[in-house]
Amino acid sequence: MKRHLISAADLTRDDAVLILDTAEEMARVADRPIKKLPTLRGLTICNLFFEDSTRTRISFEAAEKRLSADVINFAAKGSSVSKGESLKDTAQTLEAMGVDAVVIRHHASGAPYRLATSGWIDAPVINAGDGTHEHPTQALLDAFTMRRRLVGRDAGLGKDLNGRRITLVGDVLHSRVARSNVQLLHTLGAEVTLVAPPTLVPVGVENWPCEISYGLDEVLPKSDAVMMLRVQRERMNAAFFPTEREYSRRYGLDAARMAKMPEHAIVMHPGPMVRGMEITAEVADSDRCTVVEQVANGVSIRMAVLYLLLGGSEPAVTTPAAARTEENK
Amino acid sequence: MSKILIRGAKVLGGEAQDVLIDGETIAATARQGEIDLSGLNLSAEDVTVIEAEGQVLLPGLVDLHTHLREPGREDSETVLTGTRAAASGGYTAVFAMANTFPVADTAGVVEQVWRLGKESGYCDVQPIGAVTVGLEGKKLSELGAMHESAARVTVFSDDGKCVDDAVIMRRALEYVKAFGGVVAQHAQEPRLTEGAQMNEGVVSAELGLGGWPAVAEESIIARDVLLAEHVGSRVHICHLSTAGSVEIVRWAKSRGIDVTAEVTPHHLLLTDELVRSYDPVYKVNPPLRTERDVMALREALADGTIDIVATDHAPHPHEDKDCEWAAAAMGMVGLETALSVVQQTMVETGLLDWAGVAERMSHAPARIGSLAGHGRPVSAGEPANLTLVETSYRGVVDPAHFASRSRNTPYEGRELPGRVTHTFLRGRATVVDGKLA
Ligand SMILES: [Zn+2]
Numbered sequence: 053m054k055r056h057l058i059s060a061a062d063l064t065r066d067d068a069v070l071i072l073d074t075a076e077e078m079a080r081v082a083d084r085p086i087k088k089l090p091t092l093r094g095l096t097i098c099n100l101f102f103e104d105s106t107r108t109r110i111s112f113e114a115a116e117k118r119l120s121a122d123v124i125n126f127a128a129k130g131s132s133v134s135k136g137e138s139l140k141d142t143a144q145t146l147e148a149m150g151v152d153a154v155v156i157r158h159h160a161s162g163a164p165y166r167l168a169t170s171g172w173i174d175a176p177v178i179n180a181g182d183g184t185h186e187h188p189t190q191a192l193l194d195a196f197t198m199r200r201r202l203v204g205r206d207a208g209l210g211k212d213l214n215g216r217r218i219t220l221v222g223d224v225l226h227s228r229v230a231r232s233n234v235q236l237l238h239t240l241g242a243e244v245t246l247v248a249p250p251t252l253v254p255v256g257v258e259n260w261p262c263e264i265s266y267g268l269d270e271v272l273p274k275s276d277a278v279m280m281l282r283v284q285r286e287r288m289n290a291a292f293f294p295t296e297r298e299y300s301r302r303y304g305l306d307a308a309r310m311a312k313m314p315e316h317a318i319v320m321h322p323g324p325m326v327r328g329m330e331i332t333a334e335v336a337d338s339d340r341c342t343v344v345e346q347v348a349n350g351v352s353i354r355m356a357v358l359y360l361l362l363g364g365s366e367p368a369v370t371t372p373a374a375a376r377t378e379e380n381k
Numbered sequence: 382m383s384k385i386l387i388r389g390a391k392v393l394g395g396e397a398q399d400v401l402i403d404g405e406t407i408a409a410t411a412r413q414g415e416i417d418l419s420g421l422n423l424s425a426e427d428v429t430v431i432e433a434e435g436q437v438l439l440p441g442l443v444d445l446h447t448h449l450r451e452p453g454r455e456d457s458e459t460v461l462t463g464t465r466a467a468a469s470g471g472y473t474a475v476f477a478m479a480n481t482f483p484v485a486d487t488a489g490v491v492e493q494v495w496r497l498g499k500e501s502g503y504c505d506v507q508p509i510g511a512v513t514v515g516l517e518g519k520k521l522s523e524l525g526a527m528h529e530s531a532a533r534v535t536v537f538s539d540d541g542k543c544v545d546d547a548v549i550m551r552r553a554l555e556y557v558k559a560f561g562g563v564v565a566q567h568a569q570e571p572r573l574t575e576g577a578q579m580n581e582g583v584v585s586a587e588l589g590l591g592g593w594p595a596v597a598e599e600s601i602i603a604r605d606v607l608l609a610e611h612v613g614s615r616v617h618i619c620h621l622s623t624a625g626s627v628e629i630v631r632w633a634k635s636r637g638i639d640v641t642a643e644v645t646p647h648h649l650l651l652t653d654e655l656v657r658s659y660d661p662v663y664k665v666n667p668p669l670r671t672e673r674d675v676m677a678l679r680e681a682l683a684d685g686t687i688d689i690v691a692t693d694h695a696p697h698p699h700e701d702k703d704c705e706w707a708a709a710a711m712g713m714v715g716l717e718t719a720l721s722v723v724q725q726t727m728v729e730t731g732l733l734d735w736a737g738v739a740e741r742m743s744h745a746p747a748r749i750g751s752l753a754g755h756g757r758p759v760s761a762g763e764p765a766n767l768t769l770v771e772t773s774y775r776g777v778v779d780p781a782h783f784a785s786r787s788r789n790t791p792y793e794g795r796e797l798p799g800r801v802t803h804t805f806l807r808g809r810a811t812v813v814d815g816k817l818a
Contacts, residue, residue, distance in 0.1 A: 139705050160707035161578075161589040162659035169658075170703075183707065185589030231589055255594065256586030 053360055056168040056177045060188040060235035065212060068239055072196050073209055074356035075349070081118060082352065089355075091363045092121035095152040100142065101180075102128045102158045107323065108180050108190075111347070112155050115354035119363075124151070139163060143172040151175055153362055161185035176361045184226045190322055191232035193353040195240055197342050198277050200349070201318050214241030219271050221247045221303055222281030222330060223292075225254050229322050230281055234262050245271050249303065251292045268303055272312040279320040280305055280330050296329050306332040310340065318342050383429060385808070389413045390433035390769060392759050394735025400438065401428075402765040405807040409761050431803060433769055439739045441473025441504075441766030441804065443746040443755050444716065445565070445643060446540070446619060446691035449475070449506070451497065452490070453482025458696040458786045460494065463716070464503035466694070466785035468811035470716040471768035471801040473504050474747070474755045475694075479511040480541040486511035486522040488530035495532035503811050507752055510534040512553045512564060516542050521553060528560045535751040538565035540619055541666075543601055545571050550605060554614035561751060563641075565617040566605050568626070569667065573597035578707060580653040580668040588656065590706065593668045595623040602626050606633035606640050617749055618642040620693050622667040624677035631686045641749050643691040644678050646715055646722035651675075651791060661702045661709030662791050665695070682741060683732040689746045692719045696787030714785050718778060720770065721797035728772075729798065754807075765808040774800040784817060 053067045063071070081087055097116045101109055109125065116123045126146075128138055139158070146154060153176045156164045161183030168177040181187040199208040202216055218237050224230045224246050237244050244262035246253065253264060265271050272278065283299065293299045305319065313319075319331070319341040327333050335341060385402040392398045397413040401421075409416055418428060444467065450458040458466075460477070467475045477494050479485035485494060491508040498506020510527035514520045516539045527534040537557060544550045544566060553564050574597045579585050581592025602618055606629065609616040621627060621644050633640045647665065652672050655663045663669060681687040695712025702709050723742065727733040733741070747756025757763040777796050780788035804812040811818055 139708075140703060158705065160705045162707070163705040165659045166705045183589055184591075228589060231587070254586040255581045255592055256583040259583045259587070 055361070057188055057357055057361065058165050058168055058177065058179045059186045060191045060232040060239070062188070063236065063239060065239050065241070068192070068195070068236060069210060069212055071192055071353065071356050071360060072199055074360060075196050075352040076205065076209060078355040078359070079349070079352040081355075082348070088118050088120060090120045091359055092116070092119040095362060096122045096124060096150065097153045097155060097358070098124040098126055098146050098151045099180075100126045100128070100146070100154050100156045102139070102156070102163070103181070105157055105181065107347070108157060111350040112180060112354050114351045115358055118351070119355055119358060121358070139167065140170070140172050143167055147173045147175070153178065153358065155180050157181045159183055178357060178361065181228055183228065185228050186232045187228040188232045188236070189350070189354055189357055190229050191236040192357065193346055193350040194233055194279065194320060194322070195236055196349045196353055197320065197346050198318070201342065202276055202316070212240040213237060216242045216276045217245070217274055218242050219245045219247055219275040219278045220281060221268060221278060221305070223252045223283045223287060224248045224257070224281065225252045226284065226287070227281045233279065234260050238262065245275070247271055247303065249293050249299075268309065269312065272309060273314065275313055275317055277318045277320055278305065278313060280325075282322060282324070283326060283330055300329045304330055304332070305335050307334045310335050310338070320346065323347070384408070384423060384427055385805070385810070386416065386428045386430045387433050387438060387767075387769065388430055390436050390438035391735075392438045393739050394437050397434065400759065400767070402805065402808045405765060407759065407761055407763050407765050410759065431769070435771075435773065436802060437735050437770045437772050438759060439471070439735065439768045439770060440743040440756060440759055441768050441806065442471045442720065442742045443750070443752065444472050444475040444692050444694070444719075445536070445689060445746040445750055447475040447477055447694045447716065448480070448696065448712070449477045449494070450481065450696060452493065456698050456786075460497035460506060461501045461503070462784065462786040463694070463696070464498065464501040464506060465817055466714070466716040466783065468503040468804045468806070469784045469801065469817060470718070471720050471770065471804055472716060473766040473768070473804065473806045474507060474752055475504055475716075476507045476509050476536055476750055478540045479509050479538060480516055484511050484515050485509065486514050486516070488523065488526045491527050491532040491534050492530050503817075504806055505755065507750060508532045508534055509536045509538050509540075509565070512537045512539045512544050513549060518542065518544055518546055518549060521549065521556065524553070524556055524562065525560065528562060535560070535562045536565055536617070537562055538567065538619065540565065540567040543567050543569040543571060545601070547604060547608065551608050551612060554609055554616060555612045558614050563615045563617050563749065565619050566601065567619050568598045568601035568605070570597040570601050573600070577668070579656050579664070580670045582653065582671060584653045584656055588659070590656070595625050595670070598623055598667055599625040599629055602629045606630070606638050609640060610636070610638045615639040620645050620648065620667055620691065621678060621681070621687060622648050622670050622674060624674045627677050627681040627686055631681070634686065641688040642686070643689045644682055644687045645693045646690060646719045646726075647713060647791060648678055649675060649682070649726040650722050655791070659706045661704065661706050662713065662789055662793075664706060664709050664711050665713050666711040679726060679730070679732055682727065683737070689741050689749065690719065690723055691746065692716050696785055697789045698787060702789050712789065714783070714787055714790050717783055717785060718790060718792050718797060720801060721799045724772060724799040725797060765805050767805040768801055769803040771800045771802050772798065774798065776800065
């Protein structure tokens, strides 16, 4: 694996499978009475959040604490984009404090890449979502959830998602989750279809390794998983689509639509859900919907990523946890 | 007054000639070795001789599009540092854009810039006046007063912003006819470029950066050439960046519309693929486009559809670029590398000879800007505004050597051909052996 995790495209098929396998081991820790590994004891990880995201921050924090790392939460809320000095200054402050890894969330696409490549800081950088660019750990947890449901928890070990048909529905244009998922799912051998109104499909999408469809109904019967993307409220005032009702009618997932999906197919959502518009309560609460699992899986995936970037390249739990090597430095 | 003999230079890339400068003017030109000093009552001591064998002699370059930043952003550039950069790049005259603080929208501000240019001594500075008050696009500036001021403004532009209101644009085009002015448009439809960060296309889709569609430029150009035709006025289009823009200008010219257009050196060389680095040094307005656009721009410059090369020299201090992409300022410096980029993209590709370069970087910009004394032929009796270029030179760009106060160049570490060895402003050397005099 590379030193940083900035983009899902940074991962090879073997990297990705290793992360998923490691996450399975990490998941077992959650079943123990004491949910903690000593793996990252003595290391300091900073969660650097320039944009609010309580869910993602808590997920990373839980993962870091289960690995016994020391955690610094830095919320640079409302810091101005007009002059970008805050990112550089903050990075250098963290560098001076000897932080061992930085988990960064930023409203500007490319900020984590810049942090990792500008020489401002030496520590590994993990992208926890940047602008409308990428959110690789979200894609990993989604893939993990799919592998568990579609291939099996134990049966999935060492396996990818070869041949599975995954459909992503909604605001692709503004979705970092979509960008990361298309990359990663393709790497894992899945066939991806994006479904959205043409206004929410980026110009230039033709180079992505996926299919595009403007209609949901024809895609549903051939989907093993349907992932609903979040539609932000402010899009409704920017003429991306006429009304909430029309969006819901054409791209929302209700019970009737869910019935068109194959029996084994699952419904996913990165949360938080806009119930009623993107997804009806009936669908959201059905046992085919994996939203709650996705949250739990997020912690396992983030443990795996942190472990592999900071702890070593061996499977996690079978390795003596104290055997952190010089590789960290 | 001193006399200078430039010996054996290839004038406009052609035959080797000797050129004698006497005071502020070119006294004589002749085949190499045929200027008879004694016949001119000159002894060798009276004349400074510059051996220029193998070098190309051009009329002093003229930049129709420079941001000098003074008044207001002297931390980026001043008239003095900007004109020193211009001289280093072979320029003898630059047009200073109006987006300063305060905006150059009154006779007072344009006269201030003009006077600072006079005092700098490194090249002539011709101020551009803002089309609208405060560049706000709402109310015409006192265009006539700026024209009647000491600065004699003839070019008006809200550059940095587009004059997007069709009625204001129409009125400006009509109004400047009274004194032979021209409106230089920064073509950028504002609604289509809200939140735009880079060219809209394959790369922006991948990087998740707000897309800047080509049509945002093309639609304004299409509108403005039709407006210019309707009111019978003259319009100049700044920094064309797309193949579609080229097509529209070509069509307009074929229809007889009085339109001229410019392209920057960086749009002749760089593409949006470079943005994959998220390095804000590549963040510029208009954005870097695709390979296809670059090739169309080169062809258009070669066939005359695009009239001139203009630098859009846009200096920014280090801290405005040393940050994440979205927060970074737009623009790059260009005066000191322009000729090298044109040599690489146009001359060494066989698209243009040096006479063609002289036309597009000196004669035509002076003509469009109605600037007397510049862009003249290299012949006896003309003002001695000249640039001597060592075209065989190869070197890696090192911004540490720039005369500009800012270093935001996309070419750091890149090898570019050519080097300006001498620049003469009305017979006075501003650059000697590649160094500022
Ligand atoms: Zn401009």
